Amino acid sequence: SSELTQDPAVSVALGQTIRITCQGDSFRNYYASWYQQKPGQAPVLVIYGKNSRPSGIPDRFSGSSSGNTASLTLTGAQAEDEADYYCNSRDSSGDHVLFGGGTKLTVL
Amino acid sequence: QLQLQESGPGLVKPSETLSLTCSVSGGSVSSSLYYWGWIRQPPGKGLEWIGSMYYSGRTHYSPSLKSRVTISVDTAKNQFSLTLSSVTAADTAVYYCAAHESLTPFDYWGQGTLVPVSS
Numbered sequence: 427s428s429e430l431t432q433d434p435a436v437s438v439a440l441g442q443t444i445r446i447t448c449q450g451d452s453f454r455n456y457y458a459s460w461y462q463q464k465p466g467q468a469p470v471l472v473i474y475g476k477n478s479r480p481s482g483i484p485d486r487f488s489g490s491s492s493g494n495t496a497s498l499t500l501t502g503a504q505a506e507d508e509a510d511y512y513c514n515s516r517d518s519s520g521d522h523v524l525f526g527g528g529t530k531l532t533v534l
Numbered sequence: 535q536l537q538l539q540e541s542g543p544g545l546v547k548p549s550e551t552l553s554l555t556c557s558v559s560g561g562s563v564s565s566s567l568y569y570w571g572w573i574r575q576p577p578g579k580g581l582e583w584i585g586s587m588y589y590s591g592r593t594h595y596s597p598s599l600k601s602r603v604t605i606s607v608d609t610a611k612n613q614f615s616l617t618l619s620s621v622t623a624a625d626t627a628v629y630y631c632a633a634h635e636s637l638t639p640f641d642y643w644g645q646g647t648l649v650p651v652s653s
Contacts, residue, residue: 459639461581463581468630468643468644468645468646469581469630469640469643470643471638471639471640471641474638474639474641475637475638480641512580512581514581514639514640521594522583522594522596522597523571523583523586523639523640524583525573525580525581525582525583526580527580528580528581
């Protein structure tokens with residue numbers, strides 16, 4: 427399969443936990459990565475591999491995967507976490523990069 | 535720390551060729567440590583991978599753009615480039631150059647450059 431599917435928008439109350447999901451056959455063979463993008467800015471990698479965070483990314487971000495669904499969990503959402511989130515992986519050949527359509531996270 | 539900066543024309547006419555360059559600092563485009571790529575984002579829409587190049591020169595392109603795309607490297611200038619031929623208004627987007635190490639996804643990004651396609 428060559429598609430990654432995300433919910434267009436989700437919301438979370440300040441300080442609460444939200445799980446953003448991404449569906450795709452890719453995750454049976456490859457880990458998901460997750461990017462955060464704020465308006466007018468380039469995407470920033472927040473999760474990659476099994477559940478790794480680049481330097482500087484808060485530990486309230488975590489990743490997991492089960493079957494064909496990858497998840498980004500935000501534990502204790504902060505106002506600055508309001509952004510678009512994109513999942514990312516590879517197709518079955520491993521040669522082509524895939525992005526999900528993005529999920530707009532609103533922190534209430 | 536690897537840093538990337540896109541440059542190119544501010545406007546491209548329909549049917550012409552879009553050409554962008556990504557200048558690399560803090561690392562070498564001929565290094566086996568890094569993989570280079572281009573991603574674009576139409577206004578108000580999501581990210582779309584265009585293609586990637588590996589230090590060996592091997593390239594992979596999005597199937598939907600493959601017939602129109604070329605990614606190349608200029609080791610003398612420490613740059614890599616994107617050309618996209620026969621553009622239409624649908625190619626209007628912010629174009630990002632990006633890079634990653636072998637075991638990570640794209641974790642170095644340029645700031646992006648908006649390329650409108652319009653007559």
